[in-house]
Amino acid sequence: MRFIFKTDYAQDIRLAKHGGHLFWYGTLALALLAAPWLFAEYWLAQLTFVLIYSIVGLGLMLLAGFTGLFSIGHAAFLGVGAYTEAVLVNMGWPFPLALLLAALLSAAVGVVVGLPALRVKGIYLGIATLSFGFIVEEVLARWESVTKGNTGLHVAAPSLLGQPLGSGAGFYFLCLAITVAATLAILNLLRSPTGRAFVAIRDSEISAQSMGIQLARYKTLSFALSAALAGLGGALYAHKLTFISPDQFNILQSIDLLLMVVIGGLGSVHGAFLGAIFLISMPQVIALGKDWLPAAVGQAPGLQAMVYGVVLIAFVLFEPMGLYGRWLKVRTYLQLFPFYRRGMFKRQKTFQKSERVR
Template sequence: MRFIFKTRYEQDINLIQHGGQVFWYGVLGLVLLVAPAFVSPYVLTQLSQICIYAIVGFGLMLLAGFTGQLSLGHAAFVAVGAYTQGVLVTAGVPFFVGIVASGLFAAVVGVIVGLPALRVKGLYLGIATLAFGAIIEEIIARAEAVTGGNAGMMVPPVQLFGLRFADGPLFYYLCLAFAICACLVLVNLLRSPTGRAFVAIRDSEISAQSMGVNLAVYKTMSFAISAAFAGVAGALYAHNIRFLSPDQFTVVQSIEMIMMVVIGGLGSIHGAVYGAIFLIALPQAINAIKPFLPLFLSEATGLQPTIFGAVLILVVLFEPLGIYGAWLKTRAYFDLFPFYRQGMFRRQKAFQKSDRLK
């Protein structure tokens, strides 16, 4: 177990808490930088997709994990960013201008969704955002003059500094850079008074309001920032897939995004990354084991959603803190052995149960 002796108040908000983080994050960064030299183009494409979904996870984690607002229509924000980028880049707008416009437009849509959502919360908020996702999907399908409708829309590859950032190392590094920047933005946001207000709203809206937190302002701000993250990820997704259609942004995709942050570890930045890895890696694992399954199982159309649902049920029942929570418990076990107590994390579970009864 690591103990940090703090001598200054500023140490509580330091970006790097101790030398171990410098070492391990440095190793991780080095591995990510040299990955294109050692993996196949297919794996590199999957790594780019993980970076994109991690950005979505950061935004959704801010909204659901740190502000406590449920969203079942987050794929709609990704769609707004993807189609905005597609339309602008096709019209000749520079890449970075399109990225900024995608994030801002998605944030505006997030404000529009967040304002009516101020009057509802919990399950009713989820239903409201679910309806919003269905509306956006229908708008995309009907606006054929702009989006191409159900026929879809082609998106050109990224052109920067005279280079073509297609599906290769260059595009991977581009996605990795955006993912790192998004992570740093979220970390610094959570260390600010705004981030503390978000967490206060999640823990208790009444207590936060009594401390002077304007619920309407901060809830709307949380929706806007989360939607901006999703819009930027959608813009990168458009260049990664290079073909957009309404069936890529359905309610099923929104539910998968919620599953991503829940399974990864709700309320932790690491959980967003773990959830993105899980969401991309699980379909590949299912395809790898299909040859060893009985024929009626391997050819079943609902195999992947069934496994996703089973994993979510198991996580909710046995590991509410997700993959990151399991890692924390494993690390604590080895750090404290033989003095580890089985009920060390029971307080977090008790809080979650009482929170659901409010």
């Protein structure tokens, strides 16, 4: 078992807590850099989708996992970023500028959506964001002069510094660089007073307000940052698909995104990546498993939705901390063996919730 003796504050907020972190994350970085030479084109494309969904997952994790505000219409921000990128690039705008504007416009839309969060929360906030998702999908379908409506819109290939990136190894390295930058930005944000304010709002709005935290400001900021990352991911998503249509950003996409962060592990940056891996790999696993199932089951049209539902219910009932929570338990078991106690991670009941005092 590793014991870390901290002697100053800088050591406490350091991203890499010990040498093991540097070794394993360095190994992961080398593996990701070598991926175009290690994997076939198909699997490299799947890894690119994992990186894109991880960017979106980081934004939704910031909103739901660290601020406690759930959005059931997050695919709308994905669509705003995708269509903004597609329209601007097709008009001849430089790729970096179009990418920046896609994130900024999505953030502006996130501020507008975040305004209802100042008055509602819980299921009512979910209904508000769900309604916004339907509105955006309808706007994308009806604004045919810009979005081409339901016929869809082709997206020009991106180019950086005069070099076309296409959708292969060059585009993969671009997504990898943006994912690393977004991850470092989120990690540093969570160490700042703003990130601590987000966590305080998640734990108890009344306690946070009593400490001088402005709820309106930080809730709106959380929505804006989450929407900006979703728009950034949507812009990359549009280039990867090369063709987008409004039905790609519907309620099912929003549910997939929410499923991603819940199964990955709410309240952890690692959970966004684990959830993205699950979201991309699960359809591949189901497709491979169909050959081993009876024809009546394997060819059923709702098999994937049923598997997703069963997996989500299983995680909610038996592993609320998600995949990252399960990894923490396995790691702790290996570190403490043979002194691991079964009830070490059992959630304790609390009777001091300030939310009850109203």
